[in-house]
Amino acid sequence: MSDRRLPRLLQSPAVILLLIWMLIPLGMTLYFSFIRYVLNSLRRPEWTKPALSNWRGFGNYEFVLENKDFLLAIQNSLFIVCSILFLTVILGVLIAVLINKAFPGRGIVRVLLISPFFVMPAVNAVLWINMILDPVLGLQGLAVAGINDLISSLQNAPVVGWFFSLWPQFEPISFRATQTSAIAVIMMVTWQWTPFAVLIFMTSLQSEDQQQKEAAILDGAGAWSQFRFLTLPHLARPIAIVVMIQAIFHLSLYAEIEIVSRGNGNKNLPYLIGEFANNNIGAASATGIFAVILANIVAIFLLRMIGKTLME
Amino acid sequence: MAIVAQSSKYGRVSRATLAWVVGLLFFFPIFWMVLTSFKTDADAVKPEYLLFFQPTLENYLNMTENYDYWRFARNSVITAVFATIFALAVGIPCAYAMAFNPSRATKDVLMWMLSTKMLPAAAVLYPMTFLTKSMGLFDTHFLIIVVLMLINLPIVIWMLFTYFKEIPKEIIEAGQMDGVNTWGEIREILIPLAWGGIASTALLCFIFCWNEAYWTVRLTTTEAATLSKLIEGNRAPEGLFFGRLSAVSTAAVGPIVVLGWFCQKQLVQGLTFGAVK
Numbered sequence: 001m002s003d004r005r006l007p008r009l010l011q012s013p014a015v016i017l018l019l020i021w022m023l024i025p026l027g028m029t030l031y032f033s034f035i036r037y038v039l040n041s042l043r044r045p046e047w048t049k050p051a052l053s054n055w056r057g058f059g060n061y062e063f064v065l066e067n068k069d070f071l072l073a074i075q076n077s078l079f080i081v082c083s084i085l086f087l088t089v090i091l092g093v094l095i096a097v098l099i100n101k102a103f104p105g106r107g108i109v110r111v112l113l114i115s116p117f118f119v120m121p122a123v124n125a126v127l128w129i130n131m132i133l134d135p136v137l138g139l140q141g142l143a144v145a146g147i148n149d150l151i152s153s154l155q156n157a158p159v160v161g162w163f164f165s166l167w168p169q170f171e172p173i174s175f176r177a178t179q180t181s182a183i184a185v186i187m188m189v190t191w192q193w194t195p196f197a198v199l200i201f202m203t204s205l206q207s208e209d210q211q212q213k214e215a216a217i218l219d220g221a222g223a224w225s226q227f228r229f230l231t232l233p234h235l236a237r238p239i240a241i242v243v244m245i246q247a248i249f250h251l252s253l254y255a256e257i258e259i260v261s262r263g264n265g266n267k268n269l270p271y272l273i274g275e276f277a278n279n280n281i282g283a284a285s286a287t288g289i290f291a292v293i294l295a296n297i298v299a300i301f302l303l304r305m306i307g308k309t310l311m312e
Numbered sequence: 313m314a315i316v317a318q319s320s321k322y323g324r325v326s327r328a329t330l331a332w333v334v335g336l337l338f339f340f341p342i343f344w345m346v347l348t349s350f351k352t353d354a355d356a357v358k359p360e361y362l363l364f365f366q367p368t369l370e371n372y373l374n375m376t377e378n379y380d381y382w383r384f385a386r387n388s389v390i391t392a393v394f395a396t397i398f399a400l401a402v403g404i405p406c407a408y409a410m411a412f413n414p415s416r417a418t419k420d421v422l423m424w425m426l427s428t429k430m431l432p433a434a435a436v437l438y439p440m441t442f443l444t445k446s447m448g449l450f451d452t453h454f455l456i457i458v459v460l461m462l463i464n465l466p467i468v469i470w471m472l473f474t475y476f477k478e479i480p481k482e483i484i485e486a487g488q489m490d491g492v493n494t495w496g497e498i499r500e501i502l503i504p505l506a507w508g509g510i511a512s513t514a515l516l517c518f519i520f521c522w523n524e525a526y527w528t529v530r531l532t533t534t535e536a537a538t539l540s541k542l543i544e545g546n547r548a549p550e551g552l553f554f555g556r557l558s559a560v561s562t563a564a565v566g567p568i569v570v571l572g573w574f575c576q577k578q579l580v581q582g583l584t585f586g587a588v589k
Contacts, residue, residue: 006494007409014406014469015421021462022428025436025443032438095334103328109335111573115342118572120523122543123561127345129547131554137357139344146359191341196579200588203580238588245583252432255525255540259547270434274530277438288435299430303423306587 026292033060033285040279050281060286069272070287077268077294080182080189081250085243087190092197092242093235097227099198100205117195125259128188135172144172178265185256185266193249197242204238205231237305244302251295269294342569349558356554371559378553379560384542388564390453391528391538392521395460396514399468402461404510407472408498412484422473425466426585433463433526444531451535456528460521467582468517474586475509476502512578515571522568539564 036047036054047054064070099109116124135141147170154164175184208231216226254270257263263271269291276284348356350367375381410418440459441450449455479502487501503510525540532541543564546557572579580588 007413007415010405010409010494011421014402014425014465017402017462018425018428018465022431025439026431028439028442029436098327098334099331101327103324103331105328105332109331110576112335112339114572114576115339115569117579118519118523118569119342119565120540120543120568121525122529122540123345123565126543126547126557127341127561131344131348131558132341137554142359142362191338195338196583199576200580200584203577204588238584241584241587248430252434252526254434255529255544259544270432270526273434273437277441281438284438288432288437291432291435295430295432299427302430303427306426306585307419307423 029285029288031285032281033289034058035282036060037281037285038279039281056282060282061289064283064286064290067283069267069275070290073267073269073272074290074294076182076266077251080185080253080266080268081247083186084189084193084250085246087186088194088197088246089239089242091190091194092201093232093239095194095198096201096205097231100202113198114195116192117199119192121192121255122259124188124192125185125256128191129175129184129260133175133184133187135174141172144170176261176264178261181257181261181264182266184260185253188256188260189250189253193246196246200238200242201235204235208234240305241302244298244305247298248295248302251291251298342565345558346562348554349562351555351558353553353555356558371556372563374556375560375563378556379542379546381542381560381563384537384539385563387453387456387536388522388538388540391456391460391536392518394453394457395464395521396517398457398461399465399517400472400510400514403465403468403472403513404498404503407469407476408502410469410473411476411479412481422470425469429463429466437530440527440531450531451533451537453536455531456536456538459527459531460524463524463527464517464520467520467585468513470585471513471516471578471582472506472509474581475506475513478509479505512575513582515575516578516582519568519572519575 032050034056035050035052036044036056036059037050038044038047041047095113099106099113119127130138132139135144151164151167151169155161155167157164173180175181213226213230216230221229251268252270253268254274257266257268257271260266263275267275269287273284273287273291276287347363349371350369351361351365352368352370355361355365371378410422444450444455483505484497484501487497492500522538523540524538525544528538528540529544532538543561546553546560
């Protein structure tokens with residue numbers, strides 16, 4: 001039995017399957033992005049079938065680049081992803097440091113904290129946009145109504161009534177609107193992914209050099225400088241990994257955006273592709289190629305970092 | 313450790329309190345969903361019944377009637393279970409070969425597998441719809457099982473690879489001396505030794521399959537629709553059905569959240585591909 005053939009044979013099903021999975025659909029997307037291809041066209045029925053004779057060159061790319069929705073979608077993708085990254089990393093580091101030391105009930109707090117991560121995205125979005133953020137019936141609406149009631153009853157109170165009559169009535173915010181729907185998505189995804197950041201930072205904190213820390217304390221280092229000069233540098237690598245993994249996941253957010261506002265005001269690239277794909281396949285494919293390029297920029301950095309720790 | 317214990321009692325108490333507050337805050341939306349699921353639809357939107365109300369099981373009892381819950385749950389279970397089994401069946405031999413007979417290309421193959429995971433799904437949305445419709449696979453269990461298996465295969469192979477690497481090579485080689493063939497090595501030596509690792513890989517794969525919300529929504533209509541599709545289809549109940557929607561949501565995520573509690577550690581390894589230890 002040859003030493004080389006058998007391992008290859010064992011790996012081949014996985015490799016072949018992934019190769020098919022990657023190459024065929026992506027190849028088709030690439031092909032469609034260079035031809036005129038629409039699902040419905042009364043005037044040009046020949047465009048409704050993919051064919052080389054409908055070759056359009058970079059026409060679809062030009063069309064997409066000139067479409068104002070495309071720029072908005074890129075902007076929005078970046079706005080949503082960067083906001084989530086910023087919030088999850090800051091919250092993640094703070095919470096991980098907070099629960100790194102033992103305290104009564106630490107195990108339970110850990111379980112409470114990690115739970116949001118396992119909630120399926122569709123439930124996450126439905127729960128937040130309805131039960132929590134709804135301007136009338138959700139907790140937000142109820143809270144605002146409660147505060148307004150309290151203020152108006154205090155306005156009739158003796159002595160202090162004049163003071164409260166200066167207060168305005170508060171307006172609840174509708175998170176399905178154009179300006180705010182991206183904020184709702186950011187909130188719900190941050191809620192879901194902060195636990196992930198916490199979990200990774202905590203795992204990493206457990207391998208922090210305790211002796212170094214004790215030496216620092218002996219040298220009179222305060223809590224802040226311990227954090228700044230020991231903990232934070234130790235967390236640099238996990239932070240980079242959390243940022244990149246999340247970037248890859250959040251660049252393809254879909255369910256949350258669909259559920260919150262059906263893309264109203266917060267279209268991202270995957271959502272725009274879905275919209276184009278209702279008719280203009282050429283444009284959807286060109287947008288898809290742009291999405292692949294964007295994801296690859298992040299992925300190259302991530303793969304480099306992971307590659308370093310592999311095989312040690 | 314005497315030095316670390318220096319912090320004042322006041323500091324420790326406030327720290328513990330803050331940690332509890334943060335934990336409870338993060339859990340609150342889930343708690344709220346579960347609580348609302350025990351209210352009638354009418355009570356669920358009345359401020360006077362915010363915390364104190366007459367609990368009812370009505371929403372859970374009517375889940376079949378209101379949402380046809382069990383059909384979607386059955387689809388979720390079938391697709392997630394078979395996708396996990398197939399991912400392991402393909403992944404175990406592959407990870408075994410990579411861990412015990414690595415070649416110079418192994419590292420590159422692993423990195424390439426990972427890179428397939430980073431391909432944005434939306435980019436291949438139309439080709440997938442087109443191919444599966446023309447092959448008559450659209451909206452079938454088979455298709456969803458295959459897709460779920462493929463998107464999780466890289467993570468499965470990675471996790472198995474990191475577990476298998478911990479096993480001393482000598483044990484496997486001893487088996488080879490005894491004349492056991494490869495299949496026997498995998499079945500009688502590798503699987504019993506790496507049982508814990510394989511189980512947690514399977515658990516994590518199952519969770520990812522269950523929660524998947526792009527392909528399961530875009531490649532199904534009714535036949536193979538999973539719980540993600542069910543919830544997504546009831547996105548805007550306009551406050552009329554908060555009670556029943558909470559119940560069906562709780563039923564959709566409950567089992568997975570509980571499973572998730574048991575594989576926190578593996579999650580770190582699985583999602584960071586072994587880069588954080």
